[in-house]
Amino acid sequence: MRKFPIPENVFAQTVTAVKHYTDRVFHFRITRPASFRFRSGEFVMIGLPNAEKPVFRAYSVASPSWEEEMEFLSIKVQGGPLTEHLQKVTPGNTVLMRKKPTGTLVLDALLPGERLYLFSTGTGVAPFASLIRDPETYEKFEEVILVQTCREVAELIYITELVDGLKHDPLIGEQATSKLRLHTTTTREAFPRMGRITDLIRSGAFFCETGLPLFDPAQDRAMICGSMEMLKDSKTVLESFGLVEGANNAPATYVVERAFVG
Ligand code: A2P
Numbered sequence: 001m002r003k004f005p006i007p008e009n010v011f012a013q014t015v016t017a018v019k020h021y022t023d024r025v026f027h028f029r030i031t032r033p034a035s036f037r038f039r040s041g042e043f044v045m046i047g048l049p050n051a052e053k054p055v056f057r058a059y060s061v062a063s064p065s066w067e068e069e070m071e072f073l074s075i076k077v078q079g080g081p082l083t084e085h086l087q088k089v090t091p092g093n094t095v096l097m098r099k100k101p102t103g104t105l106v107l108d109a110l111l112p113g114e115r116l117y118l119f120s121t122g123t124g125v126a127p128f129a130s131l132i133r134d135p136e137t138y139e140k141f142e143e144v145i146l147v148q149t150c151r152e153v154a155e156l157i158y159i160t161e162l163v164d165g166l167k168h169d170p171l172i173g174e175q176a177t178s179k180l181r182l183h184t185t186t187t188r189e190a191f192p193r194m195g196r197i198t199d200l201i202r203s204g205a206f207f208c209e210t211g212l213p214l215f216d217p218a219q220d221r222a223m224i225c226g227s228m229e230m231l232k233d234s235k236t237v238l239e240s241f242g243l244v245e246g247a248n249n250a251p252a253t254y255v256v257e258r259a260f261v262g
Contacts, residue, residue, distance in 0.1 A: 003049070004050065004051060004054075006049055006094075007096070009099060010047070010096045010098050011033045011097045011099060012049065012094050012095075012096055013030040013032070013033065013070075013094065013095050013096075013097055014092065014094060015029070015030055015089050015090065015092065015095055016029045016030060017029040017091060018089060018091065020087075021154055021155060021158060022152060024075055024076055024155070025074070025075055025076070025122070025123060025154075025155050025158075026073075026074055027072070027074070027158055028071075028072055028074070028086075028089060028095075029063075029069050029070065030072075030095050030097070031069060031070075032067070032069055032070045033097075036097075036099070036101075037065070037101075038061055038065055038101035039065060039101070040061075040064055040065050040106070040127075040130040040131045040134040040137070041103060041106045041130055042060070042061060042101040042102055042103040042105070042106060042127070043059055043060040043061065043101065043103045044059060044097050044098060044100075044101050045098035046082070046086075046096065046098075047082065047096040047097075048094075048095060049094050049096055054096055055081040055082045056082070056096070056098060057082045059074065060072070060073075060103070060105070060126040060127035060130070060225070060257070060259070062125075062126040062129040062130055063129070063130060063133070064133035066171075067133075070097075071129070072126065073123040073126040073129070073158060074086060075122065075123055103127070103257055104246075104248060104255045104257050105127045105128075105223045105225060105255055106248065106255075107134075107137065107140055108251065109246045109248050109251050109252075109255045110221045110223075110246060110251055110253070111221065111246070111251050111252060111253060113140075113219050114142045114143065114219040114220070115142065115143045115144075115212075115219060115220045115221070116137065116141040116143070116144045116145070116221050116222070117145050117147065117220060117221070117223070118131065118144065118145070118146045118222070118225075119197055119222060119223070119225070119226070119234055120146075120147065120148045120149075120226055120259070121197075121225075121226035121227060121259070122150055122151075122155065122259060123259050124148075124224075124225035124227075124259035125148045125158070125159050126259070127225055127257065128146055128159075128225065129158075129159060129162055131223075132144060132146060132162075132163070132166070132176065133171075134172075135171065135172055135175070138172065138175035138176070141179070141221070142179065143181070144179050144180045145183060145210070146159070146163070146180065146181070146182050146183070147182075147184070147185075147197050148182075148183075148184050148185075149184075149185045149187060149197045150184070150185075150186055150187070151186065151188040152186060152189045153186055156186070159184070160182065160184065163180065163182045166180065181210070183209075185197060193209065196230075197234075198230070198233045198234055198237050201237050215238065215242075216241070217241065217242040217244070217253050220241075220243070220253070221254065222238055222243060222253070222255075223254065223255050223256070223257075224254065224255075224256045225258075226259050227258070227259060231256050231258060234256070235254075235256060238254050
């Protein structure tokens with residue numbers, strides 16, 4: 001690959017690990033700049049040093065803010081300006097990262113509550129992989145319910161393994177064991193729980209299956225991360241229960257962010 005100079009004002013980090021889950025989804029880790037700070041749930045702009053003016057795309061940080069390395073989940077888009085190349089990275093390669101993290105899927109954008117719902121589809125689970133490893137999440141909420149809907153079973157492996165492993169985590173193992181629940185569903189491959197989460201909530205199947213009560217804006221809070229269509233449908237569902245969208249400067253009962261799509 002031809003070498004290009006690193007643009008000013010970006011971090012150049014080294015890839016430390018890559019794992020491919022399906023022909024559509026992979027995971028990579030990079031070194032973390034010593035000076036870089038972010039809040040769990042935020043995203044950064046990621047690029048490659050493969051052009052004079054590299055293409056950058058938004059990526060939610062999947063790792064917690066206390067971890068030494070940084071972790072991301074990505075889709076692979078045939079002919080996608082970034083992911084076509086990013087999917088080929090291997091340990092030792094350089095990845096670029098812009099210096100300012102941002103985003104609305106942060107605990108500060110929600111009013112205090114009892115129960116936190118984290119709804120995701122596909123790689124939309126990434127910001128929640130960060131939040132469920134943040135001790136503050138368990139200080140603020142009594143119960144945390146993480147939901148991921150994917151097309152295929154293999155796309156659920158990342159979060160299923162992560163949640164399983166958390167039980168033995170010295171920092172948050174105890175809280176994750178008592179407060180965190182994972183609810184996964186598929187839509188295109190046979191699995192014990194099937195259907196889009198939006199449909200399962202509308203039909204009531206979600207509440208029957210989990211034993212959880214109907215959403216109550218007095219105590220339930222939610223974050224949503226997925227495609228534009230998924231966000232639109234999920235907003236309608238949550239608002240039908242009386243939840244109201246919040247932002248960093250105006251905390252309310254739910255917040256949304258579009259997952260990286262191309
Ligand atoms: P489906 O298979 O019925 O389209 P994708 O990989 O295309 O991003 O989709 C990830 C998951 O999100 C799939 O299981 C897909 O279901 C589901 N999905 C797509 N659109 C919506 C929506 N509007 N509301 C809820 N889930 C959705």
